[in-house]
Amino acid sequence: MILELIVPGRGSFVSSVSPSYKGHRxxxxxxxxxxxxxxxxxxxxxxxxxxxxxxxxxxxxETIRRWCLKFGQSYANALRRRRARLGDKWHLDEVFLTINGEQKYLWRAVDQDGNVLDVLVQNRRNKAAARRFFRKLLKKTRAVPRVVVTDKLRSYGAAHREVMPLVEHRSHKGLNNRAENSHQPTRQRERAMKGFRSVGGAQRFLAAFSGISPHFRPRRHLMTAAGHRAEMTVRFVIWEQITGAATMPAAA
Known part of the structure; x- marks a missing residue:
C-alpha cells in the first residue's frame, strides 16, 4: 500500500510503504x-x-517473538529512511560481547548527532574486521564521510588507508565519546536479556534495536519538558505511519 503522508513539523510529503499484515488475526x-x-x-x-x-x-x-523477528527490521529500516540527512562526521567504536561464553565484538558507527549508521557483530577486531565494517558502512549509507573518528586501535588506520584513504582520519581516545556512549542502551538490553545466544541472533536483534530504540530517545537533556513532549508526539505519529497503524480505520 503506497501512502502519501505529512509528518507534523517536517513540512513535506513523504512516501512510504506500510508492511503487509495479511494472515495475521x-x-x-x-x-x-x-x-x-x-x-x-x-x-x-x-x-x-x-x-x-x-x-x-x-x-x-512466542507470537510476540515472531512479530519482532518479522516486523522489527522492517520498522527500523522505515524509520531510518524517514530521518534527517546523516552527518558527515562518523564516530566508530567496538565493544566486546559475550555470546555463549565466547568473546565477540560489536562494531558500531554513529554520526556527530548520535544517529546510528550501522552495527556489525564479528569474531575479531583486526584489520580484516575493520575493513569489512568500513565497506558495509559505505554500502549501507551510500555516502562518504568528511571525517572518521576512532580510538587508537591500529586496525582502523590500516583499514582506513585501504577503503577510504581520502577521508580524514582522527584517532584519539578522548574524541570518541559519542560512539562509546552509544553502546549504553545495548549494554542495558544485554543485561536484561542475560546475554545473547548466537552471533546471528545478536546481529538480528541489534540491527533492529539500533533503528527503533534511538527514535524514541531524543536528546532529552537539551530540551525543555514542553519541547520534549512535542517532539515525542511527532515521533509517535511517525511510528504510526511507518507501521501502518495510522491508516487503519478507527474501531466503532
Whole structure:
C-alpha cells in the first residue's frame, strides 16, 4: 500500500510503504505496540505478554517473538529512511560481547548527532574486521564521510588507508565519546536479556534495536519538558505511519 503522508513539523510529503499484515488475526495496533514495547524498553517477550494481558489482550510470548523477528527490521529500516540527512562526521567504536561464553565484538558507527549508521557483530577486531565494517558502512549509507573518528586501535588506520584513504582520519581516545556512549542502551538490553545466544541472533536483534530504540530517545537533556513532549508526539505519529497503524480505520 503506497501512502502519501505529512509528518507534523517536517513540512513535506513523504512516501512510504506500510508492511503487509495479511494472515495475521491481530490488528496492526497490537502488533506494532508489542514490537515497540520490546525494542524500546528492557523487557522480555514474557514481560510484553504480561503487559498486554493487563490491558486485556491475550497473546503468547512466542507470537510476540515472531512479530519482532518479522516486523522489527522492517520498522527500523522505515524509520531510518524517514530521518534527517546523516552527518558527515562518523564516530566508530567496538565493544566486546559475550555470546555463549565466547568473546565477540560489536562494531558500531554513529554520526556527530548520535544517529546510528550501522552495527556489525564479528569474531575479531583486526584489520580484516575493520575493513569489512568500513565497506558495509559505505554500502549501507551510500555516502562518504568528511571525517572518521576512532580510538587508537591500529586496525582502523590500516583499514582506513585501504577503503577510504581520502577521508580524514582522527584517532584519539578522548574524541570518541559519542560512539562509546552509544553502546549504553545495548549494554542495558544485554543485561536484561542475560546475554545473547548466537552471533546471528545478536546481529538480528541489534540491527533492529539500533533503528527503533534511538527514535524514541531524543536528546532529552537539551530540551525543555514542553519541547520534549512535542517532539515525542511527532515521533509517535511517525511510528504510526511507518507501521501502518495510522491508516487503519478507527474501531466503532
Amino acid at each position: 491481530y490488528p496492526v495496533e497490537i502488533i506494532s505496540h508489542c514490537v515497540w514495547l520490546y525494542f524500546r524498553f528492557p523487557l522480555s517477550f514474557r514481560g510484553v505478554e504480561e503487559l498486554m494481558l493487563e490491558r486485556g489482550v491475550i497473546v503468547s510470548h
